Amino acid sequence: MLTRWDLDGAEITVEASRHPRPVDHGVLLDGDVVRVTAPAPVGRFYRHGWQSWSPTAWVDPHAPLPSISVPELTLLADDPAYAAAAHPGGSAVGAVTCNEGTLLLGALDLGGRVELRDATLVATYEQGDGRWFAALGDEHEVFAAYARALGERFGVRGGTPPRMWSSWYSLYGDISEHRLLDVLDGIAGLAFDTFQVDDGWQVQIGDWHANDRFPSGMPALATTIRERGYRPGLWLAPFLVHERSQMFREHPELCLTDDDGRPALAGHNWGGSVYALDVTNPDAMTVVCDLIADAVSWGFDLLKLDFLFAPALPGTRHEQVVREAAYRQAIERIRNTAGDDVYLLACGAPIMASLGVFDGIRIGPDVAPWWELEAATRHLQPVATPNTRYPIATPSH
Numbered sequence: 234m235l236t237r238w239d240l241d242g243a244e245i246t247v248e249a250s251r252h253p254r255p256v257d258h259g260v261l262l263d264g265d266v267v268r269v270t271a272p273a274p275v276g277r278f279y280r281h282g283w284q285s286w287s288p289t290a291w292v293d294p295h296a297p298l299p300s301i302s303v304p305e306l307t308l309l310a311d312d313p314a315y316a317a318a319a320h321p322g323g324s325a326v327g328a329v330t331c332n333e334g335t336l337l338l339g340a341l342d343l344g345g346r347v348e349l350r351d352a353t354l355v356a357t358y359e360q361g362d363g364r365w366f367a368a369l370g371d372e373h374e375v376f377a378a379y380a381r382a383l384g385e386r387f388g389v390r391g392g393t394p395p396r397m398w399s400s401w402y403s404l405y406g407d408i409s410e411h412r413l414l415d416v417l418d419g420i421a422g423l424a425f426d427t428f429q430v431d432d433g434w435q436v437q438i439g440d441w442h443a444n445d446r447f448p449s450g451m452p453a454l455a456t457t458i459r460e461r462g463y464r465p466g467l468w469l470a471p472f473l474v475h476e477r478s479q480m481f482r483e484h485p486e487l488c489l490t491d492d493d494g495r496p497a498l499a500g501h502n503w504g505g506s507v508y509a510l511d512v513t514n515p516d517a518m519t520v521v522c523d524l525i526a527d528a529v530s531w532g533f534d535l536l537k538l539d540f541l542f543a544p545a546l547p548g549t550r551h552e553q554v555v556r557e558a559a560y561r562q563a564i565e566r567i568r569n570t571a572g573d574d575v576y577l578l579a580c581g582a583p584i585m586a587s588l589g590v591f592d593g594i595r596i597g598p599d600v601a602p603w604w605e606l607e608a609a610t611r612h613l614q615p616v617a618t619p620n621t622r623y624p625i626a627t628p629s630h
C-alpha cells in the first residue's frame with residue numbers, strides 16, 4: 234500500500250502493508266518490505282553495524298566502506314549474510330539526511346535490514362513481516378525516539394557501568410594466577426571496582442576449566458579478588474568451540490552446520506578453526522547453561538561474554554528460526570541461569586537482539602595503544618580495528 238505521510242510540511246512516500254500509525258515522534262509501519270522515500274536530494278546514509286565490532290557510521294552512499302580482503306574476517310566484521318550486498322545497507326536501522334532533516338527507519342523486530350536505494354530506505358526482515366519505526370526531524374531527536382521505541386519493545390537494563398581492570402589490555406592472553414596476583418598488588422589504590430580475568434585462563438575454547446597456569450583453580454582466584462575489594466569478573470566465549478577442544482571432538486553434532494552438513498566455520502582464532510554451538514539444540518543449551526552456572530558458582534559476578542554473534546551466523550539449525558531470534562532465546566536462558574544480580578557484559582554481540590538482556594553491550598572495537606594502525610586497517614574496516622582513534626570517535630565521511 235502506497236501512502237503519503239506529511240510530516241512538518243515534508244511529504245514522505247511510504248510503501249507498507251498498513252497505513253502508518255502515529256506514535257511518539259514518528260510512525261509505526263508494518264510489512265515484509267517497507268519503503269520510505271525522502272524528498273530529494275539526499276545526503277549521507279547512516280549504516281548500523283550488526284555486532285559490536287561492525288562499523289556504524291554516517292557514510293557517503295556513493296563511496297561504500299572498503300570490502301574486507303581476508304575471507305575469514307568477513308565472519309568477524311559484520312553480518313556475513315550481506316557481505317556481497319549491492320546497495321549500501323546495515324543492520325536493523327538506517328537513516329538518510331535530506332533538506333528537512335534526518336529520515337530514520339528502524340526495526341522493532343529481530344532480523345531487520347535497511348538499505349538505501351537512491352532516496353529510498355528499503356527495509357526487510359530475514360523472514361516474514363515485522364514492525365518498523367520511522368521518523369523525520371532533528372538527528373538526535375529521531376534517534377532518541379527510536380531508542381525509546383526499542384526500549385518499549387525489548388526492555389531496558391543497565392545501571393552504573395563498572396570501572397573495570399581487564400587483563401586483556403595489559404597482558405592479552407599471557408595471564409597466570411601469579412601475574413594476576415601481582416597486578417592486584419599493583420593497582421591497589423586506583424579507582425577500579427571490578428577485576429576482570431580475560432582470555433587465557435581456560436584449557437581451550439569450549440573446555441572451560443582452569444589451565445595449569447591457574448593451579449589454585451578459579452573459585453580460589455575469585456575469592457582472592459573479592460578479598461582485595463574488587464568484584465570478580467570472568468571472560469567466556471560460551472557459544473564457541475575450538476576444533477581442538479574436547480567438547481568439539483566429542484560433540485561436533487552440537488554445532489551449526491553448513492550446506493554440506495559439516496560444522497559451519499565461525500572464524501579462525503587461537504591457532505585454529507572455531508565453530509558455533511547451535512543454540513536451538515536443547516543439548517547445546519544445556520552445555521551453555523551449565524557453563525554459566527559454573528562460572529557464577531565459582532564466585533564471578535561479572536561475566537564478559539564474547540564472540541556472541543557466532544550462533545546467529547548463517548547455517549542450518551536444529552530448529553529453523555530467525556537467526557537473531559535463536560540468539561535472543563539463548564541469551565535470555567543465560568540471564569535466567571545467571572540471575573538478575575550478575576552483571577552480563579556482551580561483546581562481539583548482535584546489538585539489537587541483545588537489548589534488555591545485558592547490562593552492558595560493547596559497541597566498538599577494542600582499544601589499543603596506537604592511534605591507528607595501517608596494516609590492520611588494510612584487512613578490516615578502520616572502525617572495526619583495535620586502535621585508539623575509532624573507539625573515541627566514529628568517522629564521518
Ligand code: 9PG
Nearest residue numbers: 309401431432468501502539580581599
Ligand atoms: C579475547 C579478546 C578480548 C577482547 C574482545 C575479543 O579475530 N580475532 O582474532 C579477534 C581477536 C580478539 C578479539 C576479537 C577478534 O577481541 O574484543 O576484548 O576479550 O576477544 O580473545
